[in-house]
Amino acid sequence: xxxxxxxxxxxxxxxxxxxxxxxxxxxxxxxxNGCKIAYNIINNFGxxxxxxxxxxxxxxxxxxxxxxxxxxxxxxFSHKDKEGNFNLNLIVSGIHCASCIWLIESILNKQDxxxxxxxxxxxxxxxxKWNGDIKNGDEFVxxxxxxxxxxxxxxxxxxxxxxxxxxxxxxxxxxxxxxxAGNVMLVSVSIWSSDKIIMGMATRDFFHWxxxxxxxxxxxxxxxxxxxxxLSVLKSKNTNMDVPISVGVIIATIMSxxxxxxxxxxxxxxxxxMLLFFLLIGRYLDIKAKGKARSTAHDLLYLMSGSVxxxxxxxxxxxxxxxxxxxxxxxxxxxxxxxxxxxVINGKSEIDTSLITGETIPREICEGDExxxxxxxxxxxxxxxxxxxxxxxxxxxxxxxxxxxxxxRAKYVFLADKIAGYYTPxxxxxxxxxxxxxxxxxxxxxxxxxxxxxxxxxxxxxxxLGLAVPVVQIVASGNLMKKGxxxxxxxxxxxxxxxxxxxxDKTGTLTLGKPKLINIDNxxxxxxxxxxxxxxxxxxxxxxxxxxxxxxxxxxxxxxIEFSGKGLQSSNCKLGKxxxxxxxxxxINDSIEESNKNEYMEIWLKNSSNEYAQFIFQDDLxxxxxxxxxxLQKQNYALTILSGDxxxxxxxxxxxxxxxxxxxxxxPKDKYKYVERLKSEGKVVLFIGDGLNDAPSLAAANxxxxxxxAMDISQNTAxxxxxxxxxxxxxDIIFVAKSSLNLVKQNFMIACVYNLIAIPIAFSGFxxxxxxxxxxxxxxxxxxxxxxxxxx
Amino acid sequence: xxxxxxxxxxxxxxxxxxLCAFIWSMKNNQFEDxxxxxxxxxxxxxxxxxxx
Numbered sequence: 031x032x033x034x035x036x037x038x039x040x041x042x043x044x045x046x047x048x049x050x051x052x053x054x055x056x057x058x059x060x061x062x063n064g065c066k067i068a069y070n071i072i073n074n075f076g077x078x079x080x081x082x083x084x085x086x087x088x089x090x091x092x093x094x095x096x097x098x099x100x101x102x103x104x105x106x107f108s109h110k111d112k113e114g115n116f117n118l119n120l121i122v123s124g125i126h127c128a129s130c131i132w133l134i135e136s137i138l139n140k141q142d143x144x145x146x147x148x149x150x151x152x153x154x155x156x157x158x159k160w161n162g163d164i165k166n167g168d169e170f171v172x173x174x175x176x177x178x179x180x181x182x183x184x185x186x187x188x189x190x191x192x193x194x195x196x197x198x199x200x201x202x203x204x205x206x207x208x209x210x211a212g213n214v215m216l217v218s219v220s221i222w223s224s225d226k227i228i229m230g231m232a233t234r235d236f237f238h239w240x241x242x243x244x245x246x247x248x249x250x251x252x253x254x255x256x257x258x259x260x261l262s263v264l265k266s267k268n269t270n271m272d273v274p275i276s277v278g279v280i281i282a283t284i285m286s287x288x289x290x291x292x293x294x295x296x297x298x299x300x301x302x303x304m305l306l307f308f309l310l311i312g313r314y315l316d317i318k319a320k321g322k323a324r325s326t327a328h329d330l331l332y333l334m335s336g337s338v339x340x341x342x343x344x345x346x347x348x349x350x351x352x353x354x355x356x357x358x359x360x361x362x363x364x365x366x367x368x369x370x371x372x373x374v375i376n377g378k379s380e381i382d383t384s385l386i387t388g389e390t391i392p393r394e395i396c397e398g399d400e401x402x403x404x405x406x407x408x409x410x411x412x413x414x415x416x417x418x419x420x421x422x423x424x425x426x427x428x429x430x431x432x433x434x435x436x437x438x439r440a441k442y443v444f445l446a447d448k449i450a451g452y453y454t455p456x457x458x459x460x461x462x463x464x465x466x467x468x469x470x471x472x473x474x475x476x477x478x479x480x481x482x483x484x485x486x487x488x489x490x491x492x493x494x495l496g497l498a499v500p501v502v503q504i505v506a507s508g509n510l511m512k513k514g515x516x517x518x519x520x521x522x523x524x525x526x527x528x529x530x531x532x533x534x535d536k537t538g539t540l541t542l543g544k545p546k547l548i549n550i551d552n553x554x555x556x557x558x559x560x561x562x563x564x565x566x567x568x569x570x571x572x573x574x575x576x577x578x579x580x581x582x583x584x585x586x587x588x589x590x591i592e593f594s595g596k597g598l599q600s601s602n603c604k605l606g607k608x609x610x611x612x613x614x615x616x617x618i619n620d621s622i623e624e625s626n627k628n629e630y631m632e633i634w635l636k637n638s639s640n641e642y643a644q645f646i647f648q649d650d651l652x653x654x655x656x657x658x659x660x661x662l663q664k665q666n667y668a669l670t671i672l673s674g675d676x677x678x679x680x681x682x683x684x685x686x687x688x689x690x691x692x693x694x695x696x697x698p699k700d701k702y703k704y705v706e707r708l709k710s711e712g713k714v715v716l717f718i719g720d721g722l723n724d725a726p727s728l729a730a731a732n733x734x735x736x737x738x739x740a741m742d743i744s745q746n747t748a749x750x751x752x753x754x755x756x757x758x759x760x761x762d763i764i765f766v767a768k769s770s771l772n773l774v775k776q777n778f779m780i781a782c783v784y785n786l787i788a789i790p791i792a793f794s795g796f797x798x799x800x801x802x803x804x805x806x807x808x809x810x811x812x813x814x815x816x817x818x819x820x821x822x
Numbered sequence: 823x824x825x826x827x828x829x830x831x832x833x834x835x836x837x838x839x840x841l842c843a844f845i846w847s848m849k850n851n852q853f854e855d856x857x858x859x860x861x862x863x864x865x866x867x868x869x870x871x872x873x874x
Binding site: 127128131132149150151152153198201202205206209212213216217233236240244 | 826830833834837838840841844845848853854855856857858860861862864865
């Protein structure tokens with residue numbers, strides 16, 4: 031079996047290639063003309079090493095170049111800058127590894143006039159800068175399109191920069207805190223390791239002033255994220271972990287300043303700034319993950335920018351998508367992405383709904399059927415009456431639902447914040463008690479009494495408490511990473527532990543999302559060979575499924591014709607839909623039992639001796655689905671399947687997996703509502719899904735998991751992404767979540783014990799900065815060491 | 823202890839240089855594409871690649 035040189039799919043096709051590649055011994059194989067064109071472009075530019083360096087992960091959707099790439103007018107998005115050069119900003123889809131960005135940049139840089147071409151691999155955005163004609167941009171875009179990447183122009187002004195600014199502010203705060211922490215510690219170590227008599231009063235004062243000079247501005251600058259958050263939460267009469275952190279840091283700073291001015295002994299600048307530094311690191315990583323999810327949502331909305339062809343009283347015109355009105359007739363040619371929601375008024379075709387539903391098998395549509403934005407028209411032109419577009423289309427609605435759900439999620443109160451709710455008042459009351467006790471009961475002056483009260487507040491500073499959760503999260507995510515599981519939201523594990531209801535999507539989640547030939551034992555070898563020979567010429571998923579399973583030789587037929595939506599034909603042999611293969615032979619058609627017609631996908635083969643063979647396909651379950659589902663049921667989780675698929679197929683899957691609760695023909699909104707309803711009933715929901723149609727539910731669920739074969743948007747929405755063919759990862763995740771929550775609880779215990787010991791010492795007025803530093807770092811260390819047990 | 827008068831400003835200066843370098847790189851968008859930068863270093867020069 032040979033593989034297509036460009037896309038790597040199994041193929042029998044040999045598209046003659048005038049420029050024969052020297053390093054292929056068996057000739058040049060391509061699955062289609064598009065791949066051949068792409069290969070030749072790459073070869074002609076001398077960039078063939080791309081094929082050697084690229085990494086194709088198994089199960090990844092491989093870019094399939096179109097055969098006829100037409101240049102699109104990009105001039106509306108090309109901006110002229112001050113030097114007279116043109117700039118074009120594009121969103122690139124189809125990038126799967128670093129070699130892709132190398133390929134795109136190298137090819138563009140070899141074009142005349144291109145001054146600059148750079149792909150940002152994180153955001154998948156491309157900037158091209160060139161001088162000369164504005165029309166050149168169209169060619170550049172056409173060139174990259176013919177390599178199989180899809181380009182979407184965007185206006186950089188519109189993409190919201192708010193997150194970026196927030197991210198930069200945090201990064202800057204972190205840098206300043208890090209710088210100050212380093213320098214203050216430098217001095218602090220000298221102060222701790224010496225005393226007034228050895229180093230002299232003047233030197234110590236100098237050190238104190240030096241620390242103050244660095245620390246105070248840095249604390250004011252770097253502490254702002256915490257101060258603002260604490261203020262806003264206090265305004266809404268709540269408390270979170272930021273409140274004790276802010277109070278602790280501010281009090282430590284003020285008291286240290288007071289000590290510095292009065293030639294005192296104890297300063298705590300180091301503790302305050304170090305705490306801020308560590309906490310800022312965690313916060314920065316958090317915002318980074320969230321920002322990524324949002325940027326893919328925006329990319330999706332850009333799917334809807336562009337132009338469409340409309341039929342205006344039988345005159346065809348091209349207009350910008352934003353000018354499309356309800357009721358207009360839009361013409362969608364074969365291979366085009368559907369830009370609007372609407373009803374088909376003319377034409378018969380198949381559409382690829384995988385973007386929305388995750389289903390791999392194209393759906394047949396004819397007049398009167400509804401189609402949605404983001405689907406792809408496969409076989410023949412359609413005329414569609416517009417019902418909704420842009421902001422009102424299904425795609426936009428999905429993105430909107432998702433954003434709503436993301437906001438709802440922010441309301442979750444984390445364990446650390448819950449504890450802070452008890453912790454903050456207790457600590458602050460203790461501080462006041464210490465002050466009153468020393469001042470009123472023990473007759474000390476008010477200044478030293480106040481000093482003791484402040485020490486109480488500082489030594490109870492929530493170091494260990496603040497670290498209790500993040501350290502476990504870091505260790506747990508490292509642990510999961512080794513198993514190919516990416517923990518995207520740091521708090522996901524905490525939520526998973528509380529889950530009592532698990533919802534699965536069917537296609538692509540419980541199943542592999544690919545059809546598989548299941549009745550191979552009933553098909554004679556000759557029939558299989560014939561079917562494979564016919565199928566080798568087709569890109570239809572069912573043809574690919576036959577090719578996947580067939581490993582023998584195929585025969586070459588010159589006269590194979592593909593009838594789109596029907597099947598393949600060579601002389602009198604036919605492979606395709608039931609009623610097409612049996613055309614004109616009604617009596618035979620009736621005699622074939624139709625019992626399993628709705629549960630499986632089937633195609634029929636008619637061979638040269640007029641015999642018929644049935645090919646049955648099924649979307650295969652992941653190998654360990656049964657086992658994992660069984661073990662989840664044993665752990666008393668309620669399980670539900672929510673699928674957009676038809677009743678029989680869903681029922682069949684549910685029966686095989688022994689799941690009683692299943693819902694079928696669910697729209698993205700139905701799924702979302704179902705999740706919301708369960709949540710309002712007090713259930714804690716884990717959603718596992720992969721399609722774009724699952725994205726709102728993934729966001730709405732308390733916590734969500736997505737396989738790495740999922741749509742980008744789903745992967746970015748989900749809290750956890752797992753690799754590999756098995757569902758076993760789900761079990762692993764739940765196990766790690768449970769054990770890490772145990773550790774978190776232990777850590778909180780340690781922090782409490784530490785406070786129980788430290789508070790009396792502070793109360794009695796014995797604490798020096800040295801003791802405070804040792805006690806605080808000691809408690810943090812114990813917490814960290816305890817968390818590391820998870821790696822074993 | 824007089825040496826402190828030199829040493830501390832030197833230490834501080836070094837720290838400030840580091841901080842300024844960081845702020846400079848941030849303003850220059852060096853942190854925009856962390857994934858790409860990690861791989862970019864592995865790209866060979868074009869001449870080398872073609873001769874292989």
